[in-house]
Amino acid sequence: MMLEGNYGARQVLSRRCAWDRVRRMKALIQRVTRGVVRVEEREAGVVGRGFVVLLGVRNGDGDADALYLAEKTAGLRVFPDEQDRMNRSVVDVGGGVLVVSQFTLYADTRKGNRPGFTAAAAPDEAQRLYEVYVGHLRRILGTERVATGVFRASMQVELVNDGPVTIELSTDAKPHPSLRNTSRGNAEMCC
DSSP: OOOSSOHHHHHHHHHHHHHHHHTSOEEEEEEEEEEEEEETTEEEEEESSEEEEEEEOBTTOOHHHHHHHHHHHHHOOOEEOTTSOEEEOTTTTTOEEEEEEOGGGGOBOSSSSSOBOTTBOOHHHHHHHHHHHHHHHHHHHOGGGEEEOOTTSOEEEEEEEEEEEEEEEEGGGSOOTTEEEOTTSOEEEOO
8 A cells, every 4th residue: 555755654554544444344254054142041043054144343333334244245155056166145045144243353452461342332333233234134135034143142152164164344345435546556545
């Protein structure tokens, strides 16, 4: 990433921008043959073939982030086609999605051994955006194909990872208005 100005400012801004990208809303997606989440030893959500999604919301995320990730989740082509190539989405295979809130995806372990979670969104905002994500998935897949855990509850998640296939999606993959293409084909930061 190149910035206009002196070299030292470019390095500082480049590091800051890299950290900001790491902190975007993210979904850790696991392709499964079965997934279940339990709260107080009772099944709260169950899914057969499809995804178990661990969803992390950070400070500064908004509705657009949740909607974008829901669409990317539904469209992610990681199920095999007739040639056994990853070419089908959860929509294509009629699969389900189990969504579990996961603020620990924003653990900061740069200092010491005890993680900090200051990058994670406050619980009320995180729950609101979690519900936006789940609601949009339900509009895409149908209500009966999307199950959830219980927000802010202590949960036990059990799954059979198929493949295994585990993929992280994040909103840092969205085209950002401050990035533009250069004549060399590389992205430059336009700050």
